[in-house]
Amino acid sequence: MSVAILGGGAFGTALAIALAGSGPVTLWARDAEACRQMAQTRRAPRLPDIPLPDVITVEPDLARAAAQDTLLLAVPMQALSGLLAALPETRGKALVACCKGLDLASLTGPSKVIATRCPEAVPAVLTGPSFAADIARGLPTALTLACADAARGEALQHALSTQSLRLYRSTDSTGAELGGALKNVIAIACGAAIGAGLGDSARAAVMTRGFAEMTRLAAELGGRPETLAGLSGLGDLALTCGSELSRNYRYGLALGRGESFDPAVTVEGAATARAVAQLAERRDLPMPVCAAVARVTMGELTVPQALESLLARPLRQEDPL
Ligand SMILES: NC(=O)C1=CN([C@@H]2O[C@H](COP(=O)(O)OP(=O)(O)OC[C@H]3O[C@@H](n4cnc5c(N)ncnc54)[C@H](O)[C@@H]3O)[C@@H](O)[C@H]2O)C=CC1
Numbered sequence: 001m002s003v004a005i006l007g008g009g010a011f012g013t014a015l016a017i018a019l020a021g022s023g024p025v026t027l028w029a030r031d032a033e034a035c036r037q038m039a040q041t042r043r044a045p046r047l048p049d050i051p052l053p054d055v056i057t058v059e060p061d062l063a064r065a066a067a068q069d070t071l072l073l074a075v076p077m078q079a080l081s082g083l084l085a086a087l088p089e090t091r092g093k094a095l096v097a098c099c100k101g102l103d104l105a106s107l108t109g110p111s112k113v114i115a116t117r118c119p120e121a122v123p124a125v126l127t128g129p130s131f132a133a134d135i136a137r138g139l140p141t142a143l144t145l146a147c148a149d150a151a152r153g154e155a156l157q158h159a160l161s162t163q164s165l166r167l168y169r170s171t172d173s174t175g176a177e178l179g180g181a182l183k184n185v186i187a188i189a190c191g192a193a194i195g196a197g198l199g200d201s202a203r204a205a206v207m208t209r210g211f212a213e214m215t216r217l218a219a220e221l222g223g224r225p226e227t228l229a230g231l232s233g234l235g236d237l238a239l240t241c242g243s244e245l246s247r248n249y250r251y252g253l254a255l256g257r258g259e260s261f262d263p264a265v266t267v268e269g270a271a272t273a274r275a276v277a278q279l280a281e282r283r284d285l286p287m288p289v290c291a292a293v294a295r296v297t298m299g300e301l302t303v304p305q306a307l308e309s310l311l312a313r314p315l316r317q318e319d320p321l
């Protein structure tokens, strides 16, 4: 199986470094000058401390990179549809989404975006708890490889696992990608709670009620609730809501503290919160934590106002769905 990674940011680079131990890998980034620098210095701008092994070919030409038979798509979620539109023939290729979020234009996750843009390709999702720097350093990591086509999913699981990167397979792409998308929204809420000084108990409450919202929306959209309890849901929620290495969590911290945050940093949960709020409204689903994050990130509510509205909700039975 020949592999190309499309996207030269932190995660694309980390995956390229991890997979380089198994054989040649092509790494495409859209900025030709950045590609030239990476090829020359064998360092990537987002992971400058870890050298790029020689078996990685940095490829500035998208068509040449996309000639490989397995393409790992490691661009931000809102860039996925445009990237897919620019790909040449993808018939029969495995297109593995590595991005975490919902597409704002279509309100769908990456596998639906792939199926719409490239109907003759095989969509798959690689998701779960993993910071790019950990993967690039070869630290042990377990992720979910989800593919509705069980045989192709198993082949991908074996081809993309390494000694330290352990992939579990699933056929529930919807559940897996929603776990990865929604945990970012909840991580922003947890960061905001900590940033506003509400304490660790409040964070645990937000995580747990947030997890109920994740499970509820996934079930509504055809995902399996048990998938949400796995690496792609609960696993990634635990990582992202408790670590300042997470950009979503750090963004939430800044919101809670009333500080500014660098707009150039990739924070997937903000756009995804807006997509979730629209989906929830259309389907009449209670998603109060996600809705609060959407409104706070759009500047419609302050963190104290969001807290007040969440605490004012009627008391209810505790159940996830
Ligand atoms: N960094 C991490 O630890 C992890 C990131 N991810 C996911 O991977 C995805 C990418 O994130 P990162 O690599 O961390 O972000 P990043 O900000 O480090 O890099 C994003 C890269 O995408 C490129 N890009 C942006 N728009 C593009 C477009 N229209 N076409 C082509 N390239 C474009 C940028 O130039 C940049 O190189 C996100 O969805 C994120 O949630 C998933 C797991 C871990």
Ligand SMILES: O=C(CO)COP(=O)(O)O
Residues within 6 Å of the ligand: 100, 128, 129, 130, 131, 184, 187, 236, 239, 240, 245, 246, 247, 248, 249, 266, 267, 268
């Ligand atoms: O998805 C991640 C960890 O699994 C990375 O999280 P951030 O995008 O919040 O940095």
